[in-house]
Amino acid sequence: GQNIDQPTEMTATEGAIVQINCTYQTSGFNGLFWYQQHAGEAPTFLSYNVLDGLEEKGRFSSFLSRSKGYSYLLLKELQMKDSASYLCAVRDSNYQLIWGAGTKLIIKP
């Protein structure tokens, strides 16, 4: 079957760095997405990886290794507003999105 695994919850300190991992097993691969979702709000797009390597966008970076079925989202210089859920999703060969359950990130002062 198809599945996406990511940790349920992580805790980090303000100003620090945190890495949220995502592993996937899907029927084909047409890209991997990371979204941020604050409680009660719609998800906001963070990144899209379709080729191996690191995509950097400000404080956020996303890495992909297709051979390993693995991605991570790296958040630097953490701020309290980064407390949210982070969703990993993979688009399979049928253009369907396979969603992870999300990682709840808690930032402590």
Added chain:
Amino acid sequence: GAVVSQHPSWVICKSGTSVKIECRSLDFQATTMFWYRQFPKQSLMLMATSNEGSKATYEQGVEKDKFLINHASLTLSTLTVTSAHPEDSSFYICSARDPEGDAGKQYFGPGTRLTVT
């Protein structure tokens, strides 16, 4: 974990026709479901919030007469795109909130790819 399904996964229709997309929560009862549209730049736009047994709440700019939403049961919400036009071609994603899970936690469906010719 909680599973949300959508049907169909993809559909092609002619301009002027209507298309119905179903969203089901398979192993939990969802009092609230959400409908999103994914744009080519990958962003998700919330179209409407659907509450079981009541009228949907539409986001600003979304035509309620064009995008009909029905949430007749705790496990099913439907989105009907009426009089579809090519500009309605997009990827439509639903999500469902599990009231017994973490507050605000949503589970997303796999999406429906609509192409209007």
